[in-house]
Amino acid sequence: MKIFDTQLKALTEKLTQYDEDIEDAARILAQSIVSDGRIYWYGENEMKGIVTQACLGEDRIADSFLADESTSFSAMDTLVVMSQDLSENMIETLTNKAVQGQSTVIGIHSNIEDSSVVDLDFSFTTGVKNGLVPMESGNRIGSPHLLIGLHLYYKLYFAVMEMLEEHTELD
Template structure:
């Protein structure tokens, strides 16, 4: 557990390198809220917990809806995508459809240089490329994709909240 916690803290500390991107992404999210657009969120596999936090949790944002392949996007909207692989077919198709409708896309993933990242307006990497804890047989375990995704969500949440309070639109 000590190794896991140390490695996890290192990943969280590295998010500081992406502070400017997270602030810019939060501004785009706030613009969608202020302009009566929607905040769409899509999460797959082990990051689906972020979707539930954002749509049903105590700290959800206004105008948040779960994105599906049937979602109807408008240029006032913003799409947040949480996936370990932004290049997956489902994610790539969703991002492309959103962009075709003028939507700004914020991608959160462990991938760093595939086509899905290039398609995003903003990309925030979780930093997880493999398990954090070495095992006796030479493998690795402990890939906290959801923990990092939730940490990033809260970074965005608090920044959006501050921006909305500046406009006296509190959450």
């Protein structure tokens, strides 16, 4: 657990490289909310946990909905897709539909190479490539894709909440 904690801390510290982009992406999310747009979320595999948090959790973001193949997008909407591998068919389908609808697309994924697979306005990689803890057999276990993805979610969440609070104060 000590190795996992140390490696996890290093991964979360690397996320500070995204601070400016997080601020910009959060601004887009806040604009979707105040302009009566919607925020659509789609996750593959364990990254569905972020969708649950965003749409149903205690710390959910307003106007958040699960995206599926029947979702239609407008220029006021934002799509957030999350996966270890963005080349999943459904992610590609949703991203193409969002781009056609002139929506902003945000991706949270594991590999930097994935960002060229689909058209993303903002791309955040978790930095998780394999397990963090080496075993005597040579295998590595403990791949915290969801945990780092949720950390990125909370960076977005706190920035959005701050912006919405400022917007409310200005009204």
